[in-house]
Amino acid sequence: MKVKARTVTAALMATGLFAFSSAAMATNGYFTHGVGTESKAMGGSGAGSSENMGAIGVATNPALAVFSDEKWQVGLSIFSPMRSYTTTGGLAGQQGTFSLSNGNYDSANEAFPIPYVGKNWKFSNGGALSVVFYGRGGMNTEWDSGQSVFTNPGGQLPGPAEFPGLFGGGKAGVDLMQAFLNVNYSSMIGESFAWGLGPVIAMQSFEATGLSFFAPYTQTYADGAAVGAPVPPENLTDNGHDTSVGYGLSAGIWFGSDRVSFGLAYQSTIEMEEFSKYSDLYAQQGGFDIPSTIKAGLSFKTSDSVTLNLDVEHIAYTDVDSVSNPIGNLIGGCWTANPDPFNPANSPPFAPFGESSGCLGADNGAGFGWEDMTVYKVGVSVKSSDTSTWRFGYSYGEQPIPSSEVLFNILAPGVMEQHLTFGWTGVRPNGNVMSFSLMYAPESTVTGANTFDPFQTIELKMSQLDFEFAYRF
Numbered sequence: 001m002k003v004k005a006r007t008v009t010a011a012l013m014a015t016g017l018f019a020f021s022s023a024a025m026a027t028n029g030y031f032t033h034g035v036g037t038e039s040k041a042m043g044g045s046g047a048g049s050s051e052n053m054g055a056i057g058v059a060t061n062p063a064l065a066v067f068s069d070e071k072w073q074v075g076l077s078i079f080s081p082m083r084s085y086t087t088t089g090g091l092a093g094q095q096g097t098f099s100l101s102n103g104n105y106d107s108a109n110e111a112f113p114i115p116y117v118g119k120n121w122k123f124s125n126g127g128a129l130s131v132v133f134y135g136r137g138g139m140n141t142e143w144d145s146g147q148s149v150f151t152n153p154g155g156q157l158p159g160p161a162e163f164p165g166l167f168g169g170g171k172a173g174v175d176l177m178q179a180f181l182n183v184n185y186s187s188m189i190g191e192s193f194a195w196g197l198g199p200v201i202a203m204q205s206f207e208a209t210g211l212s213f214f215a216p217y218t219q220t221y222a223d224g225a226a227v228g229a230p231v232p233p234e235n236l237t238d239n240g241h242d243t244s245v246g247y248g249l250s251a252g253i254w255f256g257s258d259r260v261s262f263g264l265a266y267q268s269t270i271e272m273e274e275f276s277k278y279s280d281l282y283a284q285q286g287g288f289d290i291p292s293t294i295k296a297g298l299s300f301k302t303s304d305s306v307t308l309n310l311d312v313e314h315i316a317y318t319d320v321d322s323v324s325n326p327i328g329n330l331i332g333g334c335w336t337a338n339p340d341p342f343n344p345a346n347s348p349p350f351a352p353f354g355e356s357s358g359c360l361g362a363d364n365g366a367g368f369g370w371e372d373m374t375v376y377k378v379g380v381s382v383k384s385s386d387t388s389t390w391r392f393g394y395s396y397g398e399q400p401i402p403s404s405e406v407l408f409n410i411l412a413p414g415v416m417e418q419h420l421t422f423g424w425t426g427v428r429p430n431g432n433v434m435s436f437s438l439m440y441a442p443e444s445t446v447t448g449a450n451t452f453d454p455f456q457t458i459e460l461k462m463s464q465l466d467f468e469f470a471y472r473f
Helices: 002-022 037-041 055-059 062-067 212-217 219-226 328-333
Strands: 072-089 103-106 112-122 128-143 148-151 161-164 172-189 193-209 242-256 260-267 293-301 306-315 373-385 388-397 418-427 433-450 453-472
Touching (some): 037 055, 037 373, 037 388, 037 418, 037 433, 037 453, 055 128, 055 172, 062 128, 062 193, 062 242, 212 219
Antiparallel strands (some): 072 103, 128 172, 148 161, 172 193, 193 242, 260 293, 293 306, 306 373, 388 418, 418 433, 433 453
């Protein structure tokens, strides 16, 4: 048993690394709308369902493994996010502003493969051990050098100058990837209560490019400049991929009957190692923890063949300073980043000379300004025969980006709000199970002013498609 367990874990890790290298999500913020093909086909719902959704069901609710079979389960998603932004107006660098070039721009990279793999082992006492590896979180943008910025850095030039790239440092973008390994034990107490519990190992990778123009607004630079010896930051941008590992806990319960049941699941905040190569970019010297999530689901059969799922999920993005700290921290807490005083939208108080607690990389460093997100999900499964089940779903959650935070979020435009889903599960004559899901997220936008040129308007836009196929054998 020990040898088999080690072999299986190694296989899962190897497969998961492929997912880790390919994931690029941005649906509910930067989390997927669901995990597992059956759940995704129902809008990401199913936390309260006792339906057999395979080992991957523990990512929806750790208690559900007791209802799943012992089959191996593999899945592959092709995820396609379409991201763009539009800029209009502005002062084109006049009077000390930092202005983006006007126009409509599209991000490159619009197709990403995202696999998952899992396995259950059932015990004679009714318990189940599950090991699953999957990608759930991530963000990817790549803005080429066709854009430019107009500015007069530090008032050192006689007039505005043009610099190439989104933020003046050439081709810009971020590549954040997060993958999870859940090792979960679940069991029944009686016939109407189940529980599940286990550790979560998370791995993430990050790269940023084209951000060199923000060097004077890092804590490294500001602290040096305050004593007359500014130090160029080495860990801000263009340092390749950096990786980190962290650990957390997931737990869940289920209770009810075949007709009506309820589920509750929680995943703790996962404290990750810092991104040392980007300690001058993210708050707390490169900190980037993974936020906690809690979800509840009610499932009931309206007939022998139709099951309705009603779920709600809360994602606590404010757990993570690098994600939730506003860009305004630069203005109030980084003395080198004060905009020109002519700008009434950024009138005093300004950061006093030498203040650096809000600079990039500092303990209270500026981030993306994301708020918590609550998502409401409805899913339906219709069993048309003993071997065929059709699934439908819808989810809605107000996107987490305030209009005041659009400038930095060109790098991370997680603005999706609605997801329409569809899928099917079929049992083959040999007992194996195949499923597919299709998701369409209609275009969603957020519009606001450029923080450093309030006369310029920035509109972020995104729409998405996702197709996933899974097989249990």
